[in-house]
Amino acid sequence: MEQEKQLQWFPGHMAKAKKAIESKLPVIDVVVEILDARAPIASHSEDLENLIKHKKRIVVLNKADLADSKVTKLWSDYFHHADINVLVAKSLSQKIKPELIKQIKLIYHEKLQQQLAKGIRNPQIRVLILGLPNVGKSTFINNLLQKKVTKTADRPGVTRGQQWLKLDQMIDLLDTPGILSPKLDSDETKLILVLLKALPAKHLFVEEIAQFALKFLITNYPDNLLNYYQIPFDTQDISNESLANYFAELAKKYHFKLTDNHYNVDRAMNLLIHDLQAGKLGLVSFEKPNQKIINF
Ligand SMILES: Nc1nc2c(ncn2[C@@H]2O[C@H](COP(=O)(O)OP(=O)(O)OP(=O)(O)O)[C@@H](O)[C@H]2O)c(=O)[nH]1
Ligand SMILES: [Mg+2]
Known part of the structure; x- marks a missing residue:
């Protein structure tokens, strides 16, 4: 597998x-x-x-x-x-x-x-x-x-x-053509590579990518997130429940409806991923030196 x-x-x-x-x-x-x-x-x-x-x-x-x-x-x-x-x-x-x-x-x-x-x-x-x-x-x-x-x-x-x-x-x-490693070392690396568009998103679940992106923004660039979507959130709470609520609010805000009472949360997740990839959520860096050891 x-x-x-x-x-x-x-x-x-x-x-x-x-x-x-x-x-x-x-x-x-x-x-x-x-x-x-x-x-x-x-x-x-x-x-x-x-x-x-x-x-x-x-x-x-x-x-x-x-x-x-x-x-x-x-x-x-x-x-x-x-x-x-x-x-x-x-x-x-x-x-x-x-x-x-x-x-x-x-x-x-x-x-x-x-x-x-x-x-x-x-x-x-x-x-x-x-x-x-x-x-x-x-x-x-x-x-x-x-x-x-x-x-x-x-x-x-x-x-x-x-x-x-x-x-x-x-x-x-x-x-030369771009080459990925046949073995990517961690889930976080894979998620970052998807957000950089080095790795096609189809290799991971949308929910996993979107949750990672949202957690990253709440933790590192909360002002960018708030300014762009104008949806309030608690920077101290990045529980799955809180993230799910955020995506539900985002779906509501953009009128991503499935039926009269149900919103399309998947579409909201894809929107956040695309906006982050397109730079709409501002200038962001996913990694800082001193976070990990680097072998050059
Ligand atoms: N904003 C921004 N976009 C860039 C920059 N450099 C490249 N791009 C964009 O990134 C995308 C990929 O660029 P390519 O030059 O095709 O990348 P590549 O490394 O040759 O890709 P492969 O041939 O697929 O391995 C394109 O949409 C470029 O316009 C940059 O410095 N800034
Ligand atoms: Mg190329």
Whole structure:
């Protein structure tokens, strides 16, 4: 049973993509690992870590425009302190190329000097872009190249094959399909990945996702929740009963009726999930540094 569930979110194309990445690694100089700024731990894959741990790396905290900026700053400091190159990115709205090139050339400085000393006139730096599904790898690349060279969409599993792209005379980029770990370590990770749209919601029950989302908002962003839906709640009470009452109120407020006397609570749950995913409940981060140990 467990095996069956795992296979559902680790389909054949991901297994193939992982093999293809593995085969390219010997020629890769720098790995750019794209994480979701809202949850850098959940969007960091142990599975990919095992592939790339010996490579030079830049960590990108993408979708920073959807994250809580105070928390993103904590994350950025966290990576700096851990001596990991980090770049905060808003791939849909802000140019990334100058900062990325600066970081790549800094990392690669020594090897570049060696190559130049050897008389290699056109040294090449090969950069692999990798990360979970839907974190924005293709959007990041389109931003770098300032044109739509790779297909993007707001669902996981859009990029299927690899392609090399030229960033400048020296740097080549390789876009890759998003890969999830065949074994996701905890229920909370799965729930966060669904809210980030890295994992399709069909793998979990709607009620479970919605309750998690509501508890998260009540505990961490109560003002956002109150401002958006204008439904009062008690921050001290996140019992299942209280959460159920909240969804019933939400269904009433939006006139999600099943019959004259019954409201469609499922629709209210889906609404909350979609609004949170779409950023309508404000800029939120699901994880802060120091909550969990992170293995980079
Ligand atoms: N708000 C916001 N949305 C972003 C950002 N980067 C990407 N997106 C959106 O996230 C969705 C996924 O982006 P893609 O670039 O297709 O993601 P991917 O990592 O290539 O996904 P796969 O190819 O499926 O693995 C798209 O709807 C993008 O518009 C960002 O920085 N901010
Ligand atoms: Mg893609």
